[in-house]
Amino acid sequence: MPVAVELTPAQRTADTLEEHRPTQTPARPERSPWRCLRSRSMRWWSTANLFSNLGTWMQLTVQNLLVLQLTGSAAMTGLSLSVQAAPGLLVGLLGGAAVDAWPRKLTAAVSQAVLGTMAFTTAALVSFHMLSVPALMVMAAVTGLVATVDGPATSLLGNDLVPESDVPSAIALGSVVHSVGRLAGTALAGITIAVVGEAGAYVVNGLSFLFVSAVIPFLRPVARERKAAPTPPRGRAADEPRMALREGLAFFMGRRRLVALMVITAVSAVLGRNYALTLATLVTGPLHGGPAAYGVVSTVLAIGGTAGAVLAGRLRRPSVRLVAVLAAAGGLLQMVAGCAPLLLMLLVVVVPMAIVESISDTAATTILQTDPPPHMRGRVLGVWNSVSTGWGLAGPPALGLLIQVAGARGALVAGGLIIAAVIGAGALAHGRLQRVSPAPVREAFATAS
CATH class of the missing domain: 1.20.1250 (Growth Hormone; Chain: A;)
Structure with a gap:
């Protein structure tokens, strides 16, 4: 038989207060547009992306000028942009499948290094007066091909650095970085050409890619619960490209x-x-x-x-x-x-x-x-x-x-x-x-x- 325990007046008062104590209101979710920057990795990633955007828009401006100088044709300038965009249309899905199959950090680091190598190669061709329209078109096509892997890899890697609820903040910050890089990179192209020449602009862009590639190994993605990919039927490899x-x-x-x-x-x-x-x-x-x-x-x-x-x-x-x-x-x-x-x-x-x-x-x-x-x-x-x-x-x-x-x-x-x-x-x-x-x-x- 349970024994009744008599509570003292002080204990009864404490129990009453505890029973009627208002429940604590949960903290409101933070909506600061810069909340993703609480992550140290995201701060490094955004800084690297800013330099990369500056170099990319600088190179794109110089590339258009080079095509105009070589051909004197605005139509050829537009064609060079289309050639660079064409791989995204033709093999974009294949590039995305590669990003799913390969380690993301390694994929992003290697693709950035390859893009940097392409920029240095173009700089060498310009310096030795060996750049022709066909060579420039080939370089544009290869750059576009690498971008089909680099784009998804770097986008998803940036999202991995913050909690899921902060992904909009990370994407918005990326938009700001892109806008600033576009405006400043286009403006700096003229200054860079005047100081170090057209080849120098390509070198600057190559260095920006290498900077991103060097930062990636030090990034620390946020640990998330991930559902395993479904197991494919027997007889079909999980990494079969067509599948x-x-x-x-x-x-x-x-x-x-x-x-x-x-x-x-x-x-x-x-x-x-x-x-x-x-x-x-x-x-x-x-x-x-x-x-x-x-x-x-x-x-x-x-x-x-x-x-x-x-x-x-x-x-x-x-x-x-x-x-x-x-x-x-x-x-x-x-x-x-x-x-x-x-x-x-x-x-x-x-x-x-x-x-x-x-x-x-x-x-x-x-x-x-x-x-x-x-x-x-x-x-x-x-x-x-x-x-x-x-x-x-x-x-x-x-x-x-x-x-x-x-x-x-x-x-x-x-x-x-x-x-x-x-x-x-x-x-x-x-x-x-x-x-x-x-x-x-x-x-x-x-x-x-």
């Missing part, structure tokens, strides 16, 4: 939210992001501005994009719905920009356009890099690299034709209207499917979106 490619493509196309993300991004990229065509034509045409005026617009776009990237760093778990809303808002703002009667009014609209675009891009990239299971992320990025290269190559000619037919204002308004209409139609279809589908299907679709 890996089919799995990556099948996963991507079977994942509704990734397909929806692809459609939203493709429509927005082709009809709403080629500002070098649409806004340049609008400023120099109906608004009667010149190159200086378009330079002001480009600067405002860059500032707005950087501000948007900082704001996007506050995201934690972005959804496809958020990307769709932002893309539709960007389309509507684009329509307003097409109707702007004065340059000043265009500048006012351009700022929110750039902010919305930057946040949307960061949210989409976060979903793309965190939604698939870890063993599939390289292949998913490979599929994305292929399809995005496709619309990147086809978009400018299609938009140029639209500008030729409808004019700059008409292209902006029509493009924005199509973007909003496609997203609206997708939202209606999604809502209709939720209403008519059985509960299990409806729940599966909601999970996917």
